[in-house]
Amino acid sequence: MSDALRLVDITEDQLEAVRQIRMAAFGPMGARDRDEWLKFAAKFVADGRYLGVADGDDIVAAARICAFHQWWGGRRVPMAGVAGVVVSPEYRGRGVGSLLMRAVLRRSVENSFPLTALYPATTVIYRHLGYEFGGGRYRFSFPAADLRTLGGKEVELRRAGPDDAQLFLDIVGRLHATRRSSGPLVWPVDEVAAWLAAEDNFAFAADDGFVVYNWSGEDLSVDELIAGSEQTARALWATVGSGSSVATSVHAHISPGDPVHLLAGQEADKKAEVQRWMLRLLDAQAAIAARGFAPGAVLEADLRVEDPDVPENAGDWHLSVADGSGRLTRTQSGGEAVRLGPRGLAGLYAGTPLSVLRTAGLASGGSTAADATIDTAFAGSTPYMLDYF
CATH class of the missing domain: 3.40.630.30 (Gcn5-related N-acetyltransferase (GNAT))
Structure with a gap:
């Protein structure tokens, strides 16, 4: 150089x-x-x-x-x-x-x-x-005609526009908190307003959900669809599917656990697309304090972290989890500490089971008998993103 x-x-x-x-x-x-x-x-x-x-x-x-x-x-x-x-x-x-x-x-x-x-x-x-893999951006494809028949006609939908940006953020925030989602991004309100103002996008809202979609060649593509009830989910997907007189397929960026996988009569096309994204912790103490943990999980465990590029993360830590919250505090060296580098720490944060991290050489030490308790604390739905940046 x-x-x-x-x-x-x-x-x-x-x-x-x-x-x-x-x-x-x-x-x-x-x-x-x-x-x-x-x-x-x-x-x-x-x-x-x-x-x-x-x-x-x-x-x-x-x-x-x-x-x-x-x-x-x-x-x-x-x-x-x-x-x-x-x-x-x-x-x-x-x-x-x-x-x-x-x-x-x-x-x-x-x-x-x-x-x-x-x-x-x-x-x-x-x-x-x-960095280590934290989750994926998934695109599933469904027959438009199948979605059209999902019903939900009793749900009142209206066209949405830029003035609904804060409403959309409020709905997303409420539902992601309830579902304990991991991975989706939170966009500034002005960016959401610009998205809703784009003339190529079609946006519809209900009291507890919304959809934004557009044409993709001769098919339809869903940017985001989120619903807080079965009937709203049916109504929103059926609205997208109503384009089946022209569109053969509906492509949607959604999570692997989205309710539509259970509502649709036919399964998604087997050629699902996945773009994997990577995660890294920059401030382990703040990241643990900000994250949500499994309700009911109670955990006390010692960690030893090595991180040459962010030395503030390195050292001996005690991890406590209770009431859905976590705390990482400095401690003295412990012989039973789980040893992690930054990749292992990122994987753990994203919910990768410790047995997998150990097999990959990204975790060692500690008592394997405690692994299940640690896994339970970090467990949740599959991390996913809707957006590429």
Whole structure:
């Protein structure tokens, strides 16, 4: 690596150079997309959330940090979403990506994010930096004609628009808390309003649910559908399915445990698509305190964490769980501590059973007799996201 390489905060006049690297990584960008991308990227520059690597005066790598909240165990946890990680082709394989990502981790820690997540183009670099798979983004396809027959005609639906953004957030928040969801993102109200204002989207609301969908070629695609009752779920899915006179299939980004899997007469197409995303803890103490845990679970366990890239996480900890909440406190070294690196800690946080982590070499030590109690505390529905970033 060149001695001239240095970490920088990307400035607006450097965005065109970043765009050129991005096209080398992800393909060409049209003029209209170019203008939209530059406008979008400038927001990250203004907030100090666009980092880069420069060789002399030339930008050779860049990444941006999205300020999200993410549901974990039915509670919202601040999360740094890492996106747009690009390295100029001639600098790949020379440690530039690792240099950049370590700066991203440090900036995210400084901005008080307990968690970070990303969709990996390759897992090798991110695992080396402590990320591990946390969940997936699932797309299932159903016959439109089958959904059309689900009923729910007694439920009153209305067209929804930008003024309903806060209502949508309130419905989502209430239902994710009740279901103890893990993984979905929480978007700012202005972003939700812009989504509902898009002329290509069709949005309908009920008192306890909503749907946003659009055309995808000759099929229909559901961005989000959430319902708090059987009849509302039936009504919303039937509304989407009402396009079956033209559409053969309805593609939907939903969780593997969505009620539609139990309502639909025919199972989803077996060719379901899954994009896996990775998770990392940046502040283990804050991440545990913010997360929801299984109601009724009672746990006292010692952990020993090794984390060379975020040393604040390293050391001996005592984990307590009760009444759906968790607490991590510093403690003295214990011989029965479960030993975890950052990948194992991320896997545990996401609900991966300790037996699996042990078999993968990501956990060791402690008493295996206590593994089931620890698993129960972190257990819940399959972590999933609806959005790609």
